[in-house]
Amino acid sequence: MIELAQTGKEKCILVGVPTRSNLKTEVDESLTELALLADTAGAEVVGRITQDRDHPEPATFIGKGKVEELHQRLKDETIPLVIFDDDLSPAQVRNLERLMECKVLDRSGLILDIFASRAKSSEAKNTGGACTAGISFAAPHAPMDAFVQTIRRHRHEGPRGNTNRNRPPVDPYAH
Secondary structure (H helix, E strand, O other), rough: OOOOOOOOOOOEEEOOOOOOOOOOHHHHHHHHHHHHHHHOOOOEEEEEEOOOOOEEEEOEEOOOHHHHHHHHHHHHOOOOOOEEOOOHHHHHHHHHHHOOOEEEHHHHHHHHHHHHHHHOOHHHHHHHHHHHHHHHHHHHHHHHHHHHHHHHHHHHOOOOOOOOOOOOOOOOOOO
């Protein structure tokens, strides 16, 4: 979760990448929405950076020069968080965190952070919407076997575990 600094909010910079498939105006609108999400999560947006690209860089999503420019700004202004408007792969997050020496989130991670911070009970935190959202988010980020096993477990046992161990599974196609 986003941790609150002494000033009350953690500073962050938003990053958007207009490509051939999305126009700069669409990215600007999306960054405005992302700023509202960041505020909801407890972050203070102190800047926005965009980089026009034909396609995202596989290792870092943005180009090497933009990573260096962003890293320098983060150091100069002591900003601990960067939030990307697009979904990042786990490798991209790792690479960016290593190169920029800060925490990196993408839009989906920010939304999950908001879900987790809004959950009231421990049950809601572990089995509610945040869990379902986490499973959905983890799908492209985890090996398919692990994802399938998780879905099967939740389908057959439910989020709280199997309460009907002696009952055989119901065949939905039996008449």
